[in-house]
Amino acid sequence: MGTRKIVVLAGYEAVKDALVNYAEEFGGRGKTRIFQNMDKDFGLIHSRGENWKVMRRFTLTTLRDFGMGKSSIEEKIIEECSYLIKRFESLKGKPFNNTMMVNAAVANIIVSVLLGHRMDYEDPQFERLMTLTNENIRLLGSRMVGIYNIFPFLGFLPGNHKTVVKNVEEIFEFVRNTFIKHLKNLDENDQRSFIDAFLVRQKEVNEDGSPHSFFHNENLTRLVRNLFVAGMETTSTTLRWGMLLMMKYPEIQEKVQQEISKVVGLAQLTYSHRVQMPYTNAVIHEIQRFADIVPLNVPHETTRDVTFRGYFIPKETYIIPLLSSVLRDKTQFEKPDEFYPNHFLDSRGNFIKKDAFMPFSAGRRACAGENLAKMELFIFLCRFAAEVHFLFSSWSQ
Numbered sequence: 001m002g003t004r005k006i007v008v009l010a011g012y013e014a015v016k017d018a019l020v021n022y023a024e025e026f027g028g029r030g031k032t033r034i035f036q037n038m039d040k041d042f043g044l045i046h047s048r049g050e051n052w053k054v055m056r057r058f059t060l061t062t063l064r065d066f067g068m069g070k071s072s073i074e075e076k077i078i079e080e081c082s083y084l085i086k087r088f089e090s091l092k093g094k095p096f097n098n099t100m101m102v103n104a105a106v107a108n109i110i111v112s113v114l115l116g117h118r119m120d121y122e123d124p125q126f127e128r129l130m131t132l133t134n135e136n137i138r139l140l141g142s143r144m145v146g147i148y149n150i151f152p153f154l155g156f157l158p159g160n161h162k163t164v165v166k167n168v169e170e171i172f173e174f175v176r177n178t179f180i181k182h183l184k185n186l187d188e189n190d191q192r193s194f195i196d197a198f199l200v201r202q203k204e205v206n207e208d209g210s211p212h213s214f215f216h217n218e219n220l221t222r223l224v225r226n227l228f229v230a231g232m233e234t235t236s237t238t239l240r241w242g243m244l245l246m247m248k249y250p251e252i253q254e255k256v257q258q259e260i261s262k263v264v265g266l267a268q269l270t271y272s273h274r275v276q277m278p279y280t281n282a283v284i285h286e287i288q289r290f291a292d293i294v295p296l297n298v299p300h301e302t303t304r305d306v307t308f309r310g311y312f313i314p315k316e317t318y319i320i321p322l323l324s325s326v327l328r329d330k331t332q333f334e335k336p337d338e339f340y341p342n343h344f345l346d347s348r349g350n351f352i353k354k355d356a357f358m359p360f361s362a363g364r365r366a367c368a369g370e371n372l373a374k375m376e377l378f379i380f381l382c383r384f385a386a387e388v389h390f391l392f393s394s395w396s397q
């Protein structure tokens with residue numbers, strides 16, 4: 001059995017150097033056995049080489065195209081946020097656990113992009129998809145999955161690693177049934193969803209007779225699941241951190257509310273308002289920095305031998321570019337362990353960008369949903385602050 005080398009990169013300078021200046025060399029994807037079983041080399045998150053390049057380009061262009069025009073992603077976010085706020089209000093200020101509700105709202109935005117329509121929160125199929133996804137996120141951190149990743153020959157034993165793969169199969173089955181339906185009603189001139197856009201590319205390539213197309217069903221099922229999983233847990237966890245921090249710091253919350261009423265007033269809040277709202281923008285950046293929700297990043301892998309900062313690192317080394325060490329780097333942030341929105345403001349209150357703000361990682365492999373996530377965070381958090389006062393009012397009492 002061959003041993004596998006692992007390299008951990010820590011601190012802003014080293015992480016940025018590897019991910020940005022040595023993007024090609026450090027741009028592979030490190031995979032544990034369980035992910036290899038689920039995605040093989042297909043989809044986006046766990047693929048490599050030419051397959052990854054084609055899937056990434058397609059994903060970014062399609063998300064960008066759906067970002068514009070009628071029924072844009074922004075409208076979907078605004079619509080879903082209204083559903084969520086109605087649900088909060090229906091509880092009339094009684095205490096409740098918001099986890100599943102926020103999860104469902106965020107999941108529905110990505111569902112709406114993928115399928116072209118939202119699903120009812122009570123739809124049993126929607127509930128099942130969320131249950132399977134949440135269960136897998138939990139099981140992936142379990143002891144048995146960890147053991148299986150190190151000693152795959154123990155895979156014959158019963159345990160969580162088997163449940164994870166079974167759950168993923170059920171999600172694939174749902175995706176397959178869905179795209180078969182989409183294929184029946186496909187109108188090339190009226191593409192309503194990410195799946196439609198993929199199927200149109202599939203048809204074009206098939207008509208060209210190209211034998212080596214990447215637009216096959218294996219890639220479609222993985223890509224849809226990748227986007228659903230990557231887009232749900234991350235954004236909803238950040239939103240819940242945002243609520244918590246707003247409750248803990250009512251004086252910061254109040255300043256956000258004042259800026260919203262000054263800039264937006266009674267108009268419909270849109271993403272473009274953020275340029276006039278430096279304080280709110282700084283608070284949201286600080287929420288992401290402080291929450292640090294993907295501390296270890298997603299593992300990378302070297303695509304070739306490289307000498308990096310005097311160290312020789314062979315091809316196919318498993319790389320962990322620690323985002324936590326960047327977001328809390330003392331040389332980049334004045335008060336790294338405090339919640340301090342001034343990290344992103346100059347002395348005159350203007351918003352300032354920081355290169356070390358890397359919650360989405362950096363370089364060619366950085367989060368493919370960054371723009372979507374930023375839009376979701378801005379619209380949801382501003383509307384919570386402006387409309388859902390009871391949520392934020394009671395921490396300090």
Ligand code: HEM
Pocket residue numbers: 044045046056226227230231232234235238293294297298299300359360361362364365366367368369370372373
């Ligand atoms: C606050 C929300 C989010 C955070 C903090 C976040 C963070 C990350 C991070 C750290 C990575 C790994 C980057 C790397 O390997 O260097 C990643 C990858 C990825 N994210 Fe996100 N993400 C968020 C939301 C989303 C959303 C909404 C989507 C869906 C559209 C998404 C889709 C992806 C995909 C597809 C990848 C893999 C990219 C690749 O391998 O080329 N993420 N994300």
